Amino acid sequence: MPLGSEHKAGKIWDGIIEKTEKKLAIWKSQYLSLGGRVTLINSVLDSLPTYVMSLFPIPSSIVKVLDALRRNFLWQGNKIEKGFNLxxxxxxxxxxxxxxxGVRNLKVHNMSLLSKWLWRYNQEEQALWKEIINHKYGQEDLWCTSEVNETYGVGVWRTIRNLWESLNNNSKIVVGRGDKTKFWLDDWCGNGILRDLFPILFSICTNTNSKIEEMWSPQGWNIIFRRLLNDWEIDGMVECLGLIGGFPGTTLEPDRLAWGHHKDGVFSVNRLYNWGLKRCAGRSIGPWNTIWKSVAPAKVKCFTWLVARKKCLTHEAMQKRGINIVSRCLLCKEALETNKHLFMHCKVTAQVWALFTSIANEYWTMPEHTSDLLSCWIKRGGSKSQKRWWRTVPACIWWIIWKERNQRIFEGKECTIQKIKWKVITTLGFWCKEQDIEEEIQLVDFIGSLGGGLTTVAPVHDGYVLQKAVCTSPIGGGILTDCLIKSLEQKGITIKPRYSFKRKEIRPGEFQTVDLDFPDTTESYKLYCQRAIASDIKECVSRAPDTPYDDSSYSNIPTTSYELPDGQTIEVGADRFKIPDILFNPSLVQTIPGMESFAETAASLRGLPQMVIDSINKCDVDIRRELFSSILLAGGTSSMQQLKERLEKDLLEESPQAARVKVLASGNATERRFSVWIGGSILASLGSFQQMWFSKSEYEEHGASYVQRKCP
Structure with a gap:
């Protein structure tokens, strides 16, 4: 620091500017993401001028130079050409x-650092520097020095002294002994200065300059006036006493200042700086805490911040900056690439959002803008760690979508929607693992597959199936479909296979069915075609009853219409409730005509809720609670209406009281039906899948058990 220089001389700051330029020269030779550049600016560049700024006011010209250096480094990085200031x-x-x-505002930071001297002036009673300041400038009161009006040699303290009014207005006096606080002239009661509140009383008071210790006694206030009060002055006196009536009395502690914008009253430079920023910028209501409290890396948080502010360099943003480019979304190839389309409303992106909303069992309507989405992306219930990774989901989706978009532009490679979903899930899991909360992100802890042939209940923990706890039942979608076919045949309704007829349009909107004869068609193929139609009837009109099925309760239930492929319309009544209830009460199969051969087996089978509970009870005690809280339905039969709600209701009744039961199911019926195939597709796209292959000779040597050993 040059000695003898004027406090506003630019040469004082030459060393700071030189150090800043050297730091930037080193960093520019390395590749740093936006998050890395923000971190370096906040941790290194902002701290370089701190010492000098705590002593001298920083000139506006120096602020412009330092801001230009930081701004160019933030947006340009290691690029030679000029970057966009987004x-x-x-x-x-x-x-x-x-x-x-959070990049430092140097002007506000400088004022905060200089204000600390005023705070120290009130806290350090015997400090040598305070005695020197008092001797040179004099004391206006016990809280600060007199105003500085001289011209030469007083510039530094004059700048600091000018900040006293702002600091005093945002502080409060905590009265101790009362030896520093003036009764009429200081704001010690928290409602304003008494002189300004009661000017008439002040004008006739004899002790206008007295301190509280002189005005207070154990018997009360000792306020002396030069004359008796008039009638209209008595009302003011009553109001004044009511205002100060809550004063608890003096103590042995000294009087002190307390910071008025925090409940503990402790002053710090950082608190004053944050208050100064809010005063300059105003209160901004937005989703910003959702971004910075997530578990995403710093570069992803900064990218999410850009997306929320609609400043990401999409085609739309580049066109606004004068770059001639054809705008087209590279993901759906249908709409213009705008910020809200790419990250929210694109068909590909919407499917990824649907994956997480279905897992969380949320009914979600996509808002208009990205910032609105972050504002309402809130997880209700759960631990702090679960809420934290839930806040990370938008950042993870946007990051993977942006990388996929750039990959398609610069590398010409495209990933399927299944692989994009898998990338989002694995990336989210990796981020959570880095923050030591991997146990909180079991997206699928328990899987119930309602397949065509069997119903399988398989507990999954840490990505592995717990084989010893897997439960199966022959009551699956196939049995339910056969029961529906038999029940319809009992009512005289025969399902015609699609190959056995042809529909001709004889008039607009009017069709005629013509039977076709295929004598060589096997009976098994005919049954297969009938089952396909009956399966669609089952999934479209069937509904799991809220309570166990009873013939008397559902005998008068309204029917639901269904149009068969041949144009025939059938009415499905109680069967649409009875068929789904077989999953919960297998003995109902005995009441279906034509299913007598299955009756003996059905009587000994367990219902779906009991299978789930038995499977969980076979697992370790430590993970049972997690399994109960994340039960996922998959398979075509799971598409039946109210199946999820009925299963959750029965499990709540039969599970332990401490268990928090939650059944999940994808909101997309197609995704729910083909979830097993989607999972297989994702698995096949992984590099580790090659290790799961085995040859025919290996299978013949080890048998079917080799599949479980090779692919646990």
């Missing part, structure tokens, strides 16, 4: 809580 610099300098990146 967000205005005043917005970047706001704190993260109100929508900025």
């Amino acid at each position: 967000v205005k610099w005043p917005v970047v300098q706001q704190s993260k809580e109100i929508g900025g990146l």
